[in-house]
Amino acid sequence: xxxxxxxGGLGAIAAEAEAMPPPAxxxxxxxxxxxxxxxxxxxxxxxxxxxxxxxxxxDRRSDELQRAETxxxxxxxxxxxxxxxxxxxxxxxxxxxxxxxxxxxxxxxAEFRDRILAQIEEAGS
Numbered sequence: 681x682x683x684x685x686x687x688g689g690l691g692a693i694a695a696e697a698e699a700m701p702p703p704a705x706x707x708x709x710x711x712x713x714x715x716x717x718x719x720x721x722x723x724x725x726x727x728x729x730x731x732x733x734x735x736x737x738x739d740r741r742s743d744e745l746q747r748a749e750t751x752x753x754x755x756x757x758x759x760x761x762x763x764x765x766x767x768x769x770x771x772x773x774x775x776x777x778x779x780x781x782x783x784x785x786x787x788x789x790a791e792f793r794d795r796i797l798a799q800i801e802e803a804g805s
Contacts, residue, residue: 716792716795719785723778724799726772726774727786727796728800728803729803738761745757
């Protein structure tokens with residue numbers, strides 16, 4: 681799973697990479713023609729909401745995952761976390777594909793990443 685390197689005081693969310701298994705479908709590469717200015721504010725708000733919900737889910741369930749005693753138990757927990765994450769993404773109003781595309785754009789486009797960071801900081805205050 682790709683991460684947003686959330687610079688500043690927020691830091692990178694490494695737990696997300698460790699706790700979330702890769703998506704069942706391949707994450708689409710961000711379109712070279714999509715720029716930060718092409719993304720409507722509503723989509724950014726939906727993405728930030730979904731991202732924060734997924735991060736909170738992973739934070740909440742990471743200890744449980746680390747305590748798994750068998751590979752089978754670990755896999756079951758990973759699948760449960762992934763299903764819950766997908767539900768949170770869809771509840772925010774995004775498709776999985778939208779989420780992966782916006783996450784990829786945030787990782788590759790500094791302007792869009794700054795826009796996301798501003799929204800995250802605003803949500804935290």
